[in-house]
Amino acid sequence: MxxxxxxxxxxxxxxxxxxxxxxxxxxxxxxxxxxxxxxxKDLKSCYGSWALVTGAADGIGRAISFELANRGLNLVLLDCDAPKLETTAKEILHGHDVEVRTLVSDLCVDREDELVRKVREVIEGLDVGVVINNAGTTHRDPLFFDEVDDRLVESIVRVNVEAATWVTKAVVPGMLERKRGVVVNIGSGSASFLPSFPLFAVYSATKASQEWAYKYFDA
Known part of the structure; x- marks a missing residue:
């Protein structure tokens, strides 16, 4: 035919x-x-018995920490707000049969080597198989790129990109040694779904950077 x-x-x-x-x-x-x-998944058997959560004292990070505790994972909680961090840790310990360690760190201030040192010290000897890079920051009001204060730009980049990278860098060697582990970055619709988010350009760019960087890491 x-x-x-x-x-x-x-x-x-x-x-x-x-x-x-x-x-x-x-x-x-x-x-x-x-x-x-x-x-x-059974997170403990798949990845390890400990999880590290950044920005854990409040909001999404706090909720994630409680959910991981519900799954039976021991926790390393990192945040810059010491009182809130201590409160979160106590509440988790009160309602769950898990261990909790806390690490107070201002991700806007701590330099790379200091942050890596702090994280490695607190996780030494622990089977950390889950990392949740949740800590993030941005400016409150919509601003064009040229209107954002230089120091604020620096802090957004440091927290959303650099700190997440160095926290991951501190933990990954142990994961590779144990041949298991997972790193989760809390992203944003401004980088994944919206075609443009011009009044939060720096924030959107940092979240997009996280998303693409870890795609390459996974490869």
Missing amino acids: EFQLPSLLVLIPILLGLISSLNTLLWFLNWAWTNFLRPP
């Missing part, structure tokens, strides 16, 4: 459309399975 040229011109776009639709459907099914349907 021979196809005439007009028939081929119609058939090719239809096939390409079907392939594109199938690819989108497979992506959606994989996304739904990964985020909502697959059974939870």
